[in-house]
Amino acid sequence: MNGTGPDAVQQLAGHRGPVYALGLWQGRLLSGSGDGTAALWDLGTGDGLALAQLDQAVFSLSVQEQQGVLLIGTEGGELHVIDLHQRRGTQQVVKHRRGIFRIIGLEDDRVACAAGDGTLSVWKLHRDGNGPRLHLLRQLPLAEGKLRDVAVSADGLLLAVATGDGPVRVLDSRDLNERLTLAGHEGGSTSLAWHPGKAVLLSGGKDGHIRAWHAQDGRALLAQAAHRAGIYALAFDPGGRALASASRDKTAKLWTSVGLEPRARMDRAAGGHTHSVNTLCWWGGRLVTAGDDRRVLVWPEAMTGDR
Numbered sequence: 632m633n634g635t636g637p638d639a640v641q642q643l644a645g646h647r648g649p650v651y652a653l654g655l656w657q658g659r660l661l662s663g664s665g666d667g668t669a670a671l672w673d674l675g676t677g678d679g680l681a682l683a684q685l686d687q688a689v690f691s692l693s694v695q696e697q698q699g700v701l702l703i704g705t706e707g708g709e710l711h712v713i714d715l716h717q718r719r720g721t722q723q724v725v726k727h728r729r730g731i732f733r734i735i736g737l738e739d740d741r742v743a744c745a746a747g748d749g750t751l752s753v754w755k756l757h758r759d760g761n762g763p764r765l766h767l768l769r770q771l772p773l774a775e776g777k778l779r780d781v782a783v784s785a786d787g788l789l790l791a792v793a794t795g796d797g798p799v800r801v802l803d804s805r806d807l808n809e810r811l812t813l814a815g816h817e818g819g820s821t822s823l824a825w826h827p828g829k830a831v832l833l834s835g836g837k838d839g840h841i842r843a844w845h846a847q848d849g850r851a852l853l854a855q856a857a858h859r860a861g862i863y864a865l866a867f868d869p870g871g872r873a874l875a876s877a878s879r880d881k882t883a884k885l886w887t888s889v890g891l892e893p894r895a896r897m898d899r900a901a902g903g904h905t906h907s908v909n910t911l912c913w914w915g916g917r918l919v920t921a922g923d924d925r926r927v928l929v930w931p932e933a934m935t936g937d938r
Contacts, residue, residue: 704731835862
């Protein structure tokens with residue numbers, strides 16, 4: 632672990648491949664890497680523990696807190712179920728022909744997966760005598776290109792899907808019927824974030840733009856030229872005051888939630904990544920980023936908090 636003091640960038644090093652996924656469980660950080668490892672980190676000590684070692688790159692992670700389950704999606708379309716309390720795998724299924732880029736939890740113990748084969752799969756998570764398991768409910772073809780992201784609205788009613796064809800598709804989260812088709816991004820839509828307190832959806836694309844959409848009627852509200860390359864992740868801070876973005880252009884940035892005005896730039900000069908920034912998440916008031924340079928960085932609250 633590098634970095635000391637409240638204003639230092641904390642570095643968690645140990646992965647032998649690019650880091651593609653981040654998550655949180657019981658106040659500790661999870662990371663998934665191209666080296667096939669899903670690791671659990673103690674941010675106080677910087678120590679990491681391998682929860683799973685797979686024979687494929689880990690593309691996505693999702694913790695289902697109530698069930699104590701970690702779901703892992705791989706580059707080859709495998710979906711792994713890990714019992715976090717017993718630290719063991721209970722199921723491995725393959726329903727996608729290409730990598731699973733995002734996994735999210737829905738109401739009624741359901742889970743949705745967005746994959747590189749252009750399909751969205753929805754599963755039911757349950758327990759039997761062998762532990763937690765998944766049962767496939769539906770698999771919907773939504774695009775010719777990859778599905779790079781899927782996100783559920785704060786009220787749980789709407790499901791947005793970023794497609795490699797460009798549009799963002801907004802579905803009813805229960806019956807999966809399409810409600811809206813948003814114009815999206817030239818070259819493909821790659822990332823999504825719902826505002827935690829407003830009926831607004833944010834999308835990022837290969838065009839480097841962030842766009843804001845009204846969730847009820849699909850009106851385009853705002854467009855911001857944010858990065859010089861594709862935007863791989865978007866996430867609002869817990870209070871909904873700031874939006875963070877991660878890009879292939881090797882930077883992460885912070886924006887105001889109203890007007891998308893720039894607040895902070897986290898690049899190599901600031902102690903940031905030297906290669907593509909693939910993912911990010913919020914850990915309380917601190918932003919965590921990870922990328923192709925194999926590093927996980929925890930940014931000081933002095934940089935990302937209110938000023």
